[in-house]
Amino acid sequence: MSAADVISIYAIAAIWSMMVLNVILSIGGYIYIYRCNKTDGHIPMDPEAYPMVSILVPAHNEALVLERTVKALLNFDYPEDKYEVIIINDNSTDNTVEIMSQLASVYPSKKLICISTDNVVGGTGKSNALNIGFSVAKGSVIAIYDADNTPEKGALRLLVENLMADDKLGAVIGKFRTRNRNASILSRFVNIETLSHQCMNQAGRFFFFKLCTIPGTNYVIRRSIIEQVGGWDVKALSEDTEISFRIYRMGYYIKLLPQAVTWEQEPHLLPIWFRQRVRWAKGNVYVMIKNFKYTFDREAGPMRMDTVYYALIYSIMLTSLVASDIIFLGGMLGMIHVKLGGFSPALWGMAILVFVANVMLTLSLEKNEFNIESLGLVFLMLFTYAKLWVIVVVKAIWDSTMDAIFKREVKWDKTVRYVEEGDKK
Amino acid sequence: MKYKGRTIIYRLIAAIVLLASFFHALPAVTEAADKPAHILVVYPEEADHINGDDGPAALARVIVSLGYECDYLEAENAREHISEYEQVIWCATAESERLDPTMLNGYKGHLLVLGDAYGLENVGLYCPSTTRKSISGAASYSFYDDIVFSSSVPLLHPGLFEDADYTAGNLETANGPLPLVSARGDRRYIALCDYTSEFAKAVLMQEISSWLWPYDSKMHVYTEYIVLDEVYPYTDLDRLTEVVEYLTDNHISFVISVMPIYQNSDYPAMQRFCEILRFAQSSDGAVILHAPIVQNGLDAEQLAQQLTIGTMSYIDNGVYPLAIEIPSEWIFSKDITSLLGRYRTVFLADMDAFPNHPVDSYSCSDFLKLGSQRIQPALKLDDDGISHLGRCSTAVYLNMAELTDDELYSAINAAKNAPIPMQTLWTMDEVVYMNEDHYLNWNGSTLIVDGEQRFHTYTPSVPESETDHDYKRDSYYRIVANLSNQNHFLIGLSIVVLLTFLLLIRRSRKQMHDRFLHKKTNKEVKDV
Numbered sequence: 035m036s037a038a039d040v041i042s043i044y045a046i047a048a049i050w051s052m053m054v055l056n057v058i059l060s061i062g063g064y065i066y067i068y069r070c071n072k073t074d075g076h077i078p079m080d081p082e083a084y085p086m087v088s089i090l091v092p093a094h095n096e097a098l099v100l101e102r103t104v105k106a107l108l109n110f111d112y113p114e115d116k117y118e119v120i121i122i123n124d125n126s127t128d129n130t131v132e133i134m135s136q137l138a139s140v141y142p143s144k145k146l147i148c149i150s151t152d153n154v155v156g157g158t159g160k161s162n163a164l165n166i167g168f169s170v171a172k173g174s175v176i177a178i179y180d181a182d183n184t185p186e187k188g189a190l191r192l193l194v195e196n197l198m199a200d201d202k203l204g205a206v207i208g209k210f211r212t213r214n215r216n217a218s219i220l221s222r223f224v225n226i227e228t229l230s231h232q233c234m235n236q237a238g239r240f241f242f243f244k245l246c247t248i249p250g251t252n253y254v255i256r257r258s259i260i261e262q263v264g265g266w267d268v269k270a271l272s273e274d275t276e277i278s279f280r281i282y283r284m285g286y287y288i289k290l291l292p293q294a295v296t297w298e299q300e301p302h303l304l305p306i307w308f309r310q311r312v313r314w315a316k317g318n319v320y321v322m323i324k325n326f327k328y329t330f331d332r333e334a335g336p337m338r339m340d341t342v343y344y345a346l347i348y349s350i351m352l353t354s355l356v357a358s359d360i361i362f363l364g365g366m367l368g369m370i371h372v373k374l375g376g377f378s379p380a381l382w383g384m385a386i387l388v389f390v391a392n393v394m395l396t397l398s399l400e401k402n403e404f405n406i407e408s409l410g411l412v413f414l415m416l417f418t419y420a421k422l423w424v425i426v427v428v429k430a431i432w433d434s435t436m437d438a439i440f441k442r443e444v445k446w447d448k449t450v451r452y453v454e455e456g457d458k459k
Numbered sequence: 460m461k462y463k464g465r466t467i468i469y470r471l472i473a474a475i476v477l478l479a480s481f482f483h484a485l486p487a488v489t490e491a492a493d494k495p496a497h498i499l500v501v502y503p504e505e506a507d508h509i510n511g512d513d514g515p516a517a518l519a520r521v522i523v524s525l526g527y528e529c530d531y532l533e534a535e536n537a538r539e540h541i542s543e544y545e546q547v548i549w550c551a552t553a554e555s556e557r558l559d560p561t562m563l564n565g566y567k568g569h570l571l572v573l574g575d576a577y578g579l580e581n582v583g584l585y586c587p588s589t590t591r592k593s594i595s596g597a598a599s600y601s602f603y604d605d606i607v608f609s610s611s612v613p614l615l616h617p618g619l620f621e622d623a624d625y626t627a628g629n630l631e632t633a634n635g636p637l638p639l640v641s642a643r644g645d646r647r648y649i650a651l652c653d654y655t656s657e658f659a660k661a662v663l664m665q666e667i668s669s670w671l672w673p674y675d676s677k678m679h680v681y682t683e684y685i686v687l688d689e690v691y692p693y694t695d696l697d698r699l700t701e702v703v704e705y706l707t708d709n710h711i712s713f714v715i716s717v718m719p720i721y722q723n724s725d726y727p728a729m730q731r732f733c734e735i736l737r738f739a740q741s742s743d744g745a746v747i748l749h750a751p752i753v754q755n756g757l758d759a760e761q762l763a764q765q766l767t768i769g770t771m772s773y774i775d776n777g778v779y780p781l782a783i784e785i786p787s788e789w790i791f792s793k794d795i796t797s798l799l800g801r802y803r804t805v806f807l808a809d810m811d812a813f814p815n816h817p818v819d820s821y822s823c824s825d826f827l828k829l830g831s832q833r834i835q836p837a838l839k840l841d842d843d844g845i846s847h848l849g850r851c852s853t854a855v856y857l858n859m860a861e862l863t864d865d866e867l868y869s870a871i872n873a874a875k876n877a878p879i880p881m882q883t884l885w886t887m888d889e890v891v892y893m894n895e896d897h898y899l900n901w902n903g904s905t906l907i908v909d910g911e912q913r914f915h916t917y918t919p920s921v922p923e924s925e926t927d928h929d930y931k932r933d934s935y936y937r938i939v940a941n942l943s944n945q946n947h948f949l950i951g952l953s954i955v956v957l958l959t960f961l962l963l964i965r966r967s968r969k970q971m972h973d974r975f976l977h978k979k980t981n982k983e984v985k986d987v
Binding site: 050057061064068071072380381384385387388391392394395398399400401404 | 946949950953954956957959960961963964966967968970971974975
């Protein structure tokens with residue numbers, strides 16, 4: 035048996051295993067979202083019982099998108115005196131301060147706080163900014179929104195009602211959608227990916243294991259938890275994933291509430307998207323390494339599922355895709371000859387169909403997403419966008435390795451924003 | 460005493476020298492008598508570009524089959540050289556271009572004229588028709604006994620030797636009947652100008668052999684071999700057993716051309732296959748090795764390695780491949796020629812597989828000079844695909860995978876009843892030299908493999924069962940086996956998943972419809 039055969043067996047086994055796992059998660063996610071769609075998501079509360087909520091919005095040179103975000107936050111249907119909006123103007127060099135001042139004058143009755151930091155205290159990333167914001171927050175519940183978000187009016191109320199209804203919940207996360215999905219073909223791919231591989235996957239994991247990973251925006255978390263864990267990890271590039279694991283270890287669940295929606299601006303250009311995804315992947319690799327030891331700790335509870343899941347994604351999935359791509363390219367160039375028999379081309383065709391049907395299943399639960407155009411995009415992204423994931427992760431692992439070897443400080447690579455067509459008008 | 464002793468010694472030396480000179484001279488005499496003809500084929504310039512089945516290339520393949528050395532020259536180039544050859548084939552087959560008959564003025568050697576006879580009065584040919592144009596006619600010819608084969612053939616100004624001392628076959632044309640072949644002395648004429656059909660090839664083969672036969676006696680009749688072709692270890696062994704038993708029961712000599720096996724030659728399936736082969740080679744059968752299937756160009760070194768492994772995998776199981784079967788095209792590969800020289804007998808398959816060689820290359824084949832016994836595919840004169848010519852050793856290839864039982868046994872019986880003798884390879888000396896470590900030598904009575912004597916007698920054995928066999932599969936092999944078995948399962952699973960997804964999609968779309976479209980409709984109704 036040649037090396038190519040051995041690698042092929044590995045790739046086949048790994049890819050099909052991951053596909054089966056994904057199908058199971060999708061079915062679980064489908065059932066969960068289907069049930070959620072039957073209700074409006076609200077859990078009625080005594081108006082007086084609504085807790086004080088501090089909304090933290092880290093912003094580093096986000097003037098282009100911040101005004102829209104803050105307006106949306108100030109328009110929540112949450113009791114006006116029960117929440118405050120804290121903008122952490124994190125060492126910005128743009129006109130964020132002026133925009134905040136103008137908004138404060140427009141909404142004098144709202145609690146809008148803007149904290150500006152310099153390059154000594156701030157400017158080192160989102161975790162640090164959140165910790166600064168948290169230090170002045172008064173709420174017993176903390177809500178986090180990214181500066182490019184436009185949450186729907188009822189999002190905060192839904193999140194808080196669900197959090198307060200169950201003491202075992204450490205955090206409740208909402209769904210985020212792509213505001214600028216028609217900006218480019220890349221943003222269309224991101225929109226589909228967001229719905230299928232992030233929302234549906236989260237729903238599946240919550241359905242089966244009561245596990246969700248905090249997505250970084252549009253979520254509420256108990257203040258007591260943040261105090262107990264000592265705030266956000268400033269070394270983590272994906273502080274959301276990192277804190278999720280610490281919440282798991284405390285024995286709390288994290289719930290997905292798909293009715294609580296925020297719309298955010300996603301990268302529409304490949305270089306911006308690539309830098310953002312490399313940062314995410316680096317952050318996830320950091321979290322995986324930090325938490326993998328709990329896989330073998332029985333007391334870690336359901337979080338072990340997530341440590342295994344992340345390990346599968348960043349080791350098995352990655353290597354199997356790299357292997358299959360190398361074999362495919364090598365075969366095309368006549369450099370690699372796989373003699374492995376038994377698997378028919380029909381099987382690979384079925385694998386592609388299962389992938390496409392899986393994504394379309396997710397889109398079928400969304401408004402205005404399930405159509406022929408999306409079907410074509412899914413086929414296209416399988417052979418283009420999905421391949422980029424391998425490059426992203428390889429780059430992230432390479433960077434992480436270099437950072438570790440040369441003891442380089444981890445840098446926060448901010449996602450570049452742009453003015454959308456609607457904002458121009 | 461000393462004197463007498465010296466005398467005896469001198470006499471002994473003289474006797475040895477005399478004997479040695481006698482034996483040395485003997486091959487020389489034989490060689491002179493058996494010296495193969497060296498033929499000049501003269502063909503029209505236009506035909507040079509054909510190189511196809513109806514041009515000199517087809518004729519060249521016939522000559523190669525007969526083992527004669529040839530030179531091929533276009534008419535203009537041949538003019539100065541004709542007198543240098545003792546045998547000339549005048550290939551006048553192109554309608555648009557005529558060969559200049561004056562080139563043959565004064566030629567004294569053996570001459571064979573093909574096709575156009577017009578204007579060749581200078582060599583004694585006569586043409587009944589005066590118009591030179593292509594026509595067609597019905598040709599008939601008897602190759603053996605009284606059985607006459609007929610075929611419609613294209614003609615180009617056919618003729619005959621008026622005072623012929625030999626004629627063969629008949630030709631019915633619009634101008635009346637003619638002999639298909641006529642000859643006077645060393646000069647012969649064949650009216651055929653297209654050599655595509657099996658009939659034409661057979662006539663040419665028969666007549667060229669006869670034309671060049673140097674003796675007054677009857678021509679030598681070569682043997683014919685029944686070859687069960689391309690037999691794999693995973694073939695239907697019960698069917699193979701039945702065929703082998705039929706052949707041995709009827710004392711029909713045969714050859715089994717087995718495909719090379721490179722690994723796992725100890726598997727029970729291979730053992731059972733070789734059990735049948737051992738039985739076959741102990742009686743009237745012999746085994747030869749079919750050449751590997753080459754897909755990415757010939758590589759002599761790799762091929763040699765494959766042949767060694769392939770042969771040894773059978774020898775290790777008591778089966779002794781005595782010869783090799785190759786695609787005919789290989790004899791024109793200079794790289795492969797030396798490799799083929801390692802075999803005393805070479806079976807050639809598919810003689811029509813090399814139509815695109817320049818006609819000159821047919822004379823360049825070093826393979827012809829190796830002296831190996833070549834066995835050509837039999838021409839397919841009748842429905843059973845058997846020619847029964849006997850002009851050269853031929854093989855009737857029967858592919859069991861392609862033939863029904865009726866077709867197979869019909870062909871075997873036709874070969875059995877034909878007047879051409881069948882012979883087993885075990886009656887001949889055979890050599891298979893693989894490399895310096897591995898060789899096989901059969902001298903007609905003793906079989907030597909790698910320096911040790913072996914026997915091709917058959918002793919029944921009980922092949923190991925598949926369940927008892929230790930396949931020595933490591934974990935990877937087990938995974939492969941499992942994965943192979945999972946192919947259908949995974950396809951089935953995928954179909955189930957797809958159907959499930961489709962049902963779920965239908966359900967969710969209904970939910971979305973109820974949530975949004977239905978609400979909208981109610982609102983619209985209310986507005987109205």
